Amino acid sequence: MPDVELQGVRKVYAGGVVAIEGLDLKIEDGELLALLGPSGCGKSTLLRLCAGLETLTAGDIRIGGRVVNGLEPGERDIAMVFQNYALYPHMTVRQNLAYGLKNRRTPGPEIDRRIAEAARILQIEELLDRQPRQLSGGQRQRVAMGRAIVREPQVFLYDEPLSNLDAKLRAHARLELKKLQQTLGTTSLYVTHDQVEAMTMADRLVVMNAGVAQQVGRPMEVYARPETAFVAGFIGSPAMNFTAGTLGADRRSVALAGTTVALGTMVQGEAGSAVTLGIRPEHLLPTRADGQDAIGVLEVALVEPLGADLLVHGRLFDETETSTVRLPGSADARRGDVIPLAVNPADLHVFDAASGRRLHTIDEDRKAAA
Amino acid sequence: MIERTPILDVLTHVLLVLCIALVLLPVYLAFVAATLPVGAVNSAPMPWLPGDQLFANLATAWQREDLGRQLFNSMVMASGIAFGKISISILSAFAITYFNFPFRKTAFALIFVSLMLPVEVRIVPTYEVTANALTPFIWLIETVTGGMVDIRLRWNLLNTYEGLILPLIASATATFLFRQFFMTIPDELAEAAKIDSATPLRFFFDILLPLSRTNIAALAVIMFIFGWNQYLWPLLVTTEENMNTIVIGLNRMMPSMDAIPEWNVVMAGALIALTPPVLVILFLQRWFLKGLVDSEK
Numbered sequence: 230m231p232d233v234e235l236q237g238v239r240k241v242y243a244g245g246v247v248a249i250e251g252l253d254l255k256i257e258d259g260e261l262l263a264l265l266g267p268s269g270c271g272k273s274t275l276l277r278l279c280a281g282l283e284t285l286t287a288g289d290i291r292i293g294g295r296v297v298n299g300l301e302p303g304e305r306d307i308a309m310v311f312q313n314y315a316l317y318p319h320m321t322v323r324q325n326l327a328y329g330l331k332n333r334r335t336p337g338p339e340i341d342r343r344i345a346e347a348a349r350i351l352q353i354e355e356l357l358d359r360q361p362r363q364l365s366g367g368q369r370q371r372v373a374m375g376r377a378i379v380r381e382p383q384v385f386l387y388d389e390p391l392s393n394l395d396a397k398l399r400a401h402a403r404l405e406l407k408k409l410q411q412t413l414g415t416t417s418l419y420v421t422h423d424q425v426e427a428m429t430m431a432d433r434l435v436v437m438n439a440g441v442a443q444q445v446g447r448p449m450e451v452y453a454r455p456e457t458a459f460v461a462g463f464i465g466s467p468a469m470n471f472t473a474g475t476l477g478a479d480r481r482s483v484a485l486a487g488t489t490v491a492l493g494t495m496v497q498g499e500a501g502s503a504v505t506l507g508i509r510p511e512h513l514l515p516t517r518a519d520g521q522d523a524i525g526v527l528e529v530a531l532v533e534p535l536g537a538d539l540l541v542h543g544r545l546f547d548e549t550e551t552s553t554v555r556l557p558g559s560a561d562a563r564r565g566d567v568i569p570l571a572v573n574p575a576d577l578h579v580f581d582a583a584s585g586r587r588l589h590t591i592d593e594d595r596k597a598a599a
Numbered sequence: 600m601i602e603r604t605p606i607l608d609v610l611t612h613v614l615l616v617l618c619i620a621l622v623l624l625p626v627y628l629a630f631v632a633a634t635l636p637v638g639a640v641n642s643a644p645m646p647w648l649p650g651d652q653l654f655a656n657l658a659t660a661w662q663r664e665d666l667g668r669q670l671f672n673s674m675v676m677a678s679g680i681a682f683g684k685i686s687i688s689i690l691s692a693f694a695i696t697y698f699n700f701p702f703r704k705t706a707f708a709l710i711f712v713s714l715m716l717p718v719e720v721r722i723v724p725t726y727e728v729t730a731n732a733l734t735p736f737i738w739l740i741e742t743v744t745g746g747m748v749d750i751r752l753r754w755n756l757l758n759t760y761e762g763l764i765l766p767l768i769a770s771a772t773a774t775f776l777f778r779q780f781f782m783t784i785p786d787e788l789a790e791a792a793k794i795d796s797a798t799p800l801r802f803f804f805d806i807l808l809p810l811s812r813t814n815i816a817a818l819a820v821i822m823f824i825f826g827w828n829q830y831l832w833p834l835l836v837t838t839e840e841n842m843n844t845i846v847i848g849l850n851r852m853m854p855s856m857d858a859i860p861e862w863n864v865v866m867a868g869a870l871i872a873l874t875p876p877v878l879v880i881l882f883l884q885r886w887f888l889k890g891l892v893d894s895e896k
C-alpha cells in the first residue's frame with residue numbers, strides 16, 4: 230500500500246474563498262488518518278482535492294510517490310465513500326458494485342469474484358439484487374463501502390460516511406469500519422466532525438480550523454497535549470474549561486482573578502504575559518474544604534446527570550464564565566452547593582493568550598528535543 | 600392538502616363529472632356524426648344517438664383522401680419531431696448543466712429566448728431556408744468575399760420528411776425541463792461516476808438517461824401530439840399530395856360551398872386522425888403520469 234503526500238496544498242475557490250491555506254501532510258502507508266474540524270474548515274475540500282474532484286490552486290499531491298495533480302479521479306486509483314452514499318438509484322446493488330470495474334474493463338469472472346468477496350465481508354449477500362431504495366440507511370452505507378472495496382484501490386477517501394446513521398447504528402458501524410480497516414490495511418483519509426469517531430478510528434488525526442492544520446498526531450497525544458487553545462477546546466467532551474490569567478514571575482504559576490495556580494514545573498513564555506489556563510472537566514477533582522490542594526470552589530448552578538457521569542456547571546475562580554466538572558454518576562450535587570476542587574498540576578494546560586499556542590513545560594521541550 | 604368531508608367529496612365529484620362531460624361532448628358528437636347517413640347528419644337538430652353507418656363512412660373517408668398515406672406521413676413527422684426534440688434538448692441540457700464552457704450562460708439564454716420564436720413567427724425565413732437549405736452558407740460566403748463569388752447551390756427540402764421535421768425539432772421548453780430535472784440530481788452521483796472511471800458520455804447513457812426515462816416518456820407524448828397537430832407548416836412545405844399529413848387531408852375533406860356537406864364522412868376522417876395520438880397516450884400514460892406527478896427518486 231502506498232502513502233499519500235500533500236505538499237504546500239492550497240485551494241482558493243472561484244469566489245475568492247480560501248478553503249485550504251497551504252498545508253503539508255503525509256498519510257503513512259496503511260494508516261487511517263482522520264480529518265477533524267468544525268463545519269466549513271475545509272475538510273471536504275481537502276478530501277475532494279485528493280480525489281481529483283477539485284483542482285489545486287497550488288501545491289502537489291502524491292499517491293505512492295506519483296504526482297497526481299493533473300489526473301482525472303478515475304485515473305488516481307482511489308475510492309470514495311460519500312456522506313449521502315451516492316449510489317446509482319436505478320441499478321441493483323450488484324450493478325452498483327460492478328459499474329466502476331466494468332468501466333475499467335475488468336474481466337467478468339474477476340468482477341464476480343470481487344463482488345462475492347466484498348459482499349461476504351460486508352454481509353450484504355442477500356441484498357445484491359435489490360435497488361438502493363429498497364435498503365435501509367445502514368444497508369446503503371454498507372453498499373457504499375462495498376463499492377469502494379471492490380475497486381481494491383490504493384487509497385480510501387471517506388467524507389463523513391457515518392453521519393447519516395442514527396446514533397446507535399453509527400456506534401456499531403464505527404466498529405465494523407475499524408475492523409474492516411484492520412483487515413484490509415488500506416491507506417485511508419477519513420473526514421468527520423464527530424470527535425468520538427475520529428478518536429476511536431484514527432491511527433493519527435489532523436485537527437483543522439479555517440483551512441489550517443492546527444495539529445497532527447495520535448489521538449491520545451492530541452488529547453493529552455493539545456498544541457493550540459483551539460485544539461484543546463475542540464477535542465474532548467465536554468469541552469475544556471478556559472480561564473484568563475497572567476503568567477507568574479517565576480513562570481511556574483498562573484495568577485487568576487482570585488487565586489494563583491501552581492503549575493508544578495516551569496513553562497516557556499514571558500513572565501507577566503497574558504495566558505489562558507485550560508483544565509479538562511474530568512481533571513477537576515473534588516477535595517476537602519480545608520484541603521491544601523484546593524485551587525478553587527465551584528458554586529453549582531446546573532447539574533446534568535448522564536448516568537455514568539454527573540456534569541456540574543457553575544462558577545469557579547470567581548469568573549463570569551461558567552466551568553464544567555465531570556463527577557462520577559454516583560456523586561451527589563445540587564444547585565447552590567459549593568464544591569472545593571483540586572487538580573493535578575500535570576493536567577494543566579497553558580496557552581499564550583495572543584497566539585493561542587501552547588506554552589510547553591521545560592520537560593516537554595526536553596522530551597521533544599530528545 | 601387532503602380533507603375528508605362528505606359535502607366536499609360530492610362537490611368535487613360533481614365538478615369532475617361536469618368537466619369530463621365538457622371535454623368528451625364534442626368527441627361524442629363527432630362519433631355520432633360519423634355513424635349517421637348524410638341526410639340525418641344535416642337535419643337539425645342532429646340526432647343524439649349513433650346510427651349504423653360507421654363503417655361505410657369510415658370506408659368513404661379512407662378512399663376520398665389518401666388517408667393511409669397521410670396517416671403514415673403524419674406518423675413519420677410526429678415521431679420524428681418527438682424523437683428529434685427529445686434527443687436535441689436532452690443533449691443540450693446535459694451540456695449546459697454538467698459542463699463549464701465559455702459562454703455557457705449565453706448559450707442557455709439564447710435557447711431560452713428562442714421560446715419567443717415559434718415557427719409561426721419565423722415562417723418566412725424558415726421557408727426560405729427549407730426551400731434551399733444552403734441559403735445561410737451561401738449568404739455567409741458571399742458576405743465574407745464581398746459579393747465577389749456568386750454561388751448557385753441548391754438543397755431543396757420542400758416536399759421531404761426532413762423539411763417537415765427539421766425546422767420544428769429544437770425545443771427550448773424541453774431543454775429547460777431536462778435542465779431543471781438534471782439540477783435535482785445530486786452532484787455526488789456525477790462525482791461517484793467520475794471516480795468509477797465513467798467518461799461523460801458513459802455517465803450520460805448509463806446514469807442520466809435511465810434516470811430521465813419518466814421525463815422522456817412524458818415529453819414524448821406531449822411532443823408527439825404537438826407534431827401530429829401541426830397544420831401551418833406542413834401546409835406550406837408540402838405541395839405534392841403524397842406528402843400531405845392527415846391534418847391537411849382532413850382540411851381538404853371539408854365541404855366546399857357547392858357540394859353536399861358530408862359531415863358524416865369528415866367526422867369519420869377525424870376519428871381516424873385522432874386514433875394514433877390516443878393510442879400513444881394510452882400506451883405511455885403510466886409513464887406520462889409518473890413523469891408529471893413525481894420524478895422517481
Ligand SMILES: Nc1ncnc2c1ncn2[C@@H]1O[C@H](COP(=O)(O)OP(=O)(O)OP(=O)(O)O)[C@@H](O)[C@H]1O
Binds near residue numbers: 246247248267273274
Ligand atoms: N464549490 C465551492 N465554491 C466556493 N466555495 C466553496 C465551495 N465549496 C466549499 N466552499 C467553501 O470552502 C470552505 C470549506 O468548505 P468545505 O466543504 O471543505 O467544509 P467542510 O469542512 O467539509 O465542512 P462540513 O463539515 O460542513 O462539511 C467553506 O467556507 C465553503 O463555503
Ligand SMILES: [Mg+2]
Binds near residue numbers: 272273274
Ligand atoms: Mg464536508
